[in-house]
Amino acid sequence: MTQNAIVSKTKSGIKGDIAVAQKPLAAPPPPGYIPIPRRRVLKNLEINGGQRINAWVDSMRASSPTNSKSTSSLAEEHSSWILRHPSALDMFEQIMDASRGKQIVMFLDYDGTLSPIVDDPDHAFMSDSMRRTVRKLARCFPTAIVTGRCKDKVYSFVRLAELYYAGSHGMDIQGPTRDCKYSKDKGEPVLFQPASEFLPMIDEVHHQLVEKMKSIPGAKVENNKFCCSVHFRCVDEKKWSELAQEVRSVLKEYPKLRLNQGRKVLEIRPSIKWDKGKALEFLLESLGFANCNDVFPVYIGDDKTDEDAFKKLRDRGQGSGILVSKFPKDTSASYSLQEPNEVMDFLQRLVEWKQVSLRLRTRSRV
Numbered sequence: 093m094t095q096n097a098i099v100s101k102t103k104s105g106i107k108g109d110i111a112v113a114q115k116p117l118a119a120p121p122p123p124g125y126i127p128i129p130r131r132r133v134l135k136n137l138e139i140n141g142g143q144r145i146n147a148w149v150d151s152m153r154a155s156s157p158t159n160s161k162s163t164s165s166l167a168e169e170h171s172s173w174i175l176r177h178p179s180a181l182d183m184f185e186q187i188m189d190a191s192r193g194k195q196i197v198m199f200l201d202y203d204g205t206l207s208p209i210v211d212d213p214d215h216a217f218m219s220d221s222m223r224r225t226v227r228k229l230a231r232c233f234p235t236a237i238v239t240g241r242c243k244d245k246v247y248s249f250v251r252l253a254e255l256y257y258a259g260s261h262g263m264d265i266q267g268p269t270r271d272c273k274y275s276k277d278k279g280e281p282v283l284f285q286p287a288s289e290f291l292p293m294i295d296e297v298h299h300q301l302v303e304k305m306k307s308i309p310g311a312k313v314e315n316n317k318f319c320c321s322v323h324f325r326c327v328d329e330k331k332w333s334e335l336a337q338e339v340r341s342v343l344k345e346y347p348k349l350r351l352n353q354g355r356k357v358l359e360i361r362p363s364i365k366w367d368k369g370k371a372l373e374f375l376l377e378s379l380g381f382a383n384c385n386d387v388f389p390v391y392i393g394d395d396k397t398d399e400d401a402f403k404k405l406r407d408r409g410q411g412s413g414i415l416v417s418k419f420p421k422d423t424s425a426s427y428s429l430q431e432p433n434e435v436m437d438f439l440q441r442l443v444e445w446k447q448v449s450l451r452l453r454t455r456s457r458v
């Protein structure tokens with residue numbers, strides 16, 4: 093399917109939000125692309141070219157805090173945070189009350205949400221019990237995986253054809269490939285790739301980063317198709333500054349790319365106005381819930397990039413954002429869960445809640 097055909101499957105709005113950085117690209121941009129304002133590009137150039145390595149390393153440290161605070165002040169901080177972001181398990185009934193009369197749509201991040209964080213990104217497997225739970229969930233509600241990973245890679249971990257997948261931070265969206273009662277596209281599945289012209293650039297950058305990282309023990313470069321990850325989880329902290337400099341030396345040649353940070357990972361991606369929040373909006377539209385009040389999206393994620401989706405829910409005044417974290421973090425999510433096991437418990441309760449409400453509805457009809 094061509095991208096135009098893909099785009100024509102969507103209704104109004106979404107494609108007008110897509111933007112590319114700075115000058116027009118060599119190939120003419122697809123219809124609907126809007127250049128990013130100059131101010132934002134300058135900011136990217138500063139990050140790529142300025143004297144900011146120390147800031148990079150500080151921020152790499154901040155994303156993996158080693159706590160110097162006392163146990164009592166940590167406990168205090170945690171209890172005040174949990175008051176503001178209570179456990180989604182404790183608040184289950186309230187969340188369900190808020191969803192009454194609305195269609196719940198589920199959005200799930202992968203790493204740190206469905207699978208525990210591990211040292212080797214190629215071994216971030218999801219448990220069979222989590223897979224069974226997500227399969228049951230998808231029978232009850234439209235369900236999407238929204239991840240920074242390459243779509244095919246995350247599919248190889250999840251292996252459920254009845255789900256929507258938004259890989260590369262939402263830049264590679266595909267609808268269910270198996271018949272699914274929630275899929276609006278009975279013929280071809282939804283497919284949307286707003287950054288397709290960046291593919292050769294990302295490939296090039298990936299190769300360069302692989303070369304550069306050869307001198308840094310423990311560093312790992314992952315090609316996520318429309319973006320690229322440089323992992324430093326297994327790199328000695330003394331080498332972080334060198335790693336950051338190497339990444340910067342590559343990035344400074346590519347002003348159309350920008351850098352984000354996740355959990356012990358630097359993520360390089362196209363400077364287009366597209367993120368997990370936009371992907372959430374696109375998927376809601378594909379499911380027929382554009383400008384709709386009777387939908388209740390639930391987004392569960394653990395990382396900085398999930399914040400775009402949490403913000404989107406806040407802006408729409410709809411649904412619930414749930415942050416997976418054991419530690420207090422700045423977040424736009426309303427609720428929290430501590431780890432993937434709690435995510436599984438929450439999803440299981442959703443399935444049971446749905447089954448009970450279906451039974452009650454059938455009984456009341458008889």
Ligand SMILES: O=P(O)(O)OC[C@H]1O[C@H](O[C@H]2O[C@H](CO)[C@@H](O)[C@H](O)[C@H]2O)[C@H](O)[C@@H](O)[C@@H]1O
Pocket residue numbers: 201202203204208209210211212213216238239240241314316321323325354355356357359395397
């Ligand atoms: O959006 P996500 O699904 O959360 O993807 C973000 C990054 O996730 C993966 O890295 C993270 O998980 C790894 C495996 O547990 C871990 O080793 C790494 O330190 C984490 O950052 C993935 O490998 C990255 O490509 C994604 O960008």
